Amino acid sequence: MSNVDRWLLPDGVDEVLPEQAQVVEHLRRQLLDLYHIWGYDLVIPPMVEFTESLLSGSGLDLDLMTFRITDQLSGRLMGIRADITPQTARMDAHSLRRQGPSRLCYAGTVLHTRPRGPLESRTPISIGVELFGEAALSADIEVIELFLLTLKASGVNQVHLDLGHVDIFRGLLAESNLSEASESQLFELLQRKASAELRDWINLNISDPKLGGWLNALPKLAGSIEVLIAAKKALKGAPIAVIQAINELGKTADAIAKAGVSIHIDLGELPGYHYHTGIVFAGYVQGYGKALGNGGRYDHVGEAFGRARPATGFAFDLKSLVSQGLRSESIVVGIFVPYTSDAACHHQVAVLRSQGNRVVQGFQDQIVDLVELKCDRQLIKVDGQYVIKDIT
Secondary structure (H helix, E strand, C coil): CCCHHHHHCCCCCCCCHHHHHHHHHHHHHHHEEEEEEECCCCCCCHHHHHHHHCCCCCCHHHHHHHHECCCCCCCEEEEEEECCHHHHHHHHHHCCCCCCCCCEEEEEEEECCCCCCCCCCCECCCCCEEEECCHHHHHHHHHHHHHHHHHHHHCCCCCCEEEEEEHHHHHCCCCCCHHHHHEEEEEEHHHHHHHHHHHHHHHHCCCCCHHHHHHHHHHCCEECHHHHHHHHHHHHCCHHHHHHHHHHHHHHHHHHHHHCCCEEECCCCCCCCCCCCCEEEEEEECCCCCCEEEEECCEEEEHHHHCCCCCEEEEEEEEHHHHHHCCCCCCCCCCEECCCHHHHHHHHHHHHHHCCCEEECCCCCCCCCCHCCCCCEHHHHHHHHEEEECCC
C-alpha cells in the first residue's frame, strides 16, 4: 500500500473537520437541551451489543445494515449498532423499568454496512427521542411537535411534513387471508404507485370486490389534509381500524397545523410497514432528495425484552441537519498569547479562559500562523500591563 493510500477512508465513511465539527457539536448540544426541557432524559447506549438484543424486533432491513463481530471474551456474536432505537427499547424494558411514560433522548454515531442511498454516509450521527409507555394520540402529537421544533432549531425552513398511518393498509388486509408472499407483492406495488400493475394484481388475487376497490383507491389518496375527506368516501364500509386511523390522521394534522408547515398525507405510503404500528411521519425540504428525519409509532419492539410497551419517536442524522440548515454561526476566534514565562501573563490567560474566551498560547520558537490558529487578537504587554489588541 502506498503512502497516499494509507490516508484513504472507506467508501461512505466520512470525517468531520474543525469548522463543521464546531457547528455539528453546537447543534447537538442545543437539540439535547431542547429535548431536556421537554422532559426527555439523555441516555448513552453502547456502540456494540449482542445481536440477540440489538436486532430484536427491528426487521430485516436493520439486520442487513448491521456489521457483526465476535466477542473475544464470550465467543458470542455482537453487532455494531446501525440504529439506536432498539437500544432505547431495551433500556426502557430492562434497565429502567419505569411504570409511567418514559421519555428518552440520545445522540451518537451509528454504522451501516452499506449507505442507505447514493452519496449517503455510512456513519451518520443519529439524534432523536423515544417516548415509551403512552398509547394515546397525544403522545404521537407531542413527538411530531418536537420533531418540527428540531427542524426549526436547526435552521431548516419551508419544511414539508409527510403523514401516514400503517393501520390503514394493515386494517384492510386483516381478513384477506393473503399469504406473506402475496402481501409483500401488494405492498411493493403500492409503494411504486404502479396503478395499472396494481389493478391487474388485484383482479388476479383479490376475490372480494369491496376490498379490491379499497386497495385500488389507496395510491390516489395522497395530497393535503383535504384528502382525508376523500378517503372516508373511498373507504366507506372498511374495517373500523381503518376509519379510526383516518380519524387519527385528521386530529394529528389539526393539532400541528399551527406549526406553519406544509402537510402532505399519503395513505398508500408505508415507510417501515413491517416495523411501525400506527402513525408514521417524515420531514422533507425542497432540493434534498431524501427525508431529513423520520419517525412513528412502534408498539411491539419491547416484546423481545419481556415488556412490550407503546412507543413512538423519531431520529435525524445530525450532519444532514447541519448541511440543510441556514445556521449563521461563525467560527469562534480567539486571542493569541506569544510564548513567555511571565507568571502575570499566565494569570491573565487563566482569567480570560474563565470568562469563556478562546486563548491559544504559543510555544518557544513557534512559527505563528494566526489564520491557522483562528486568532484575531493578541495579548501583549504595554507599559507593564497585559492588554488585548486587535490584529491588523
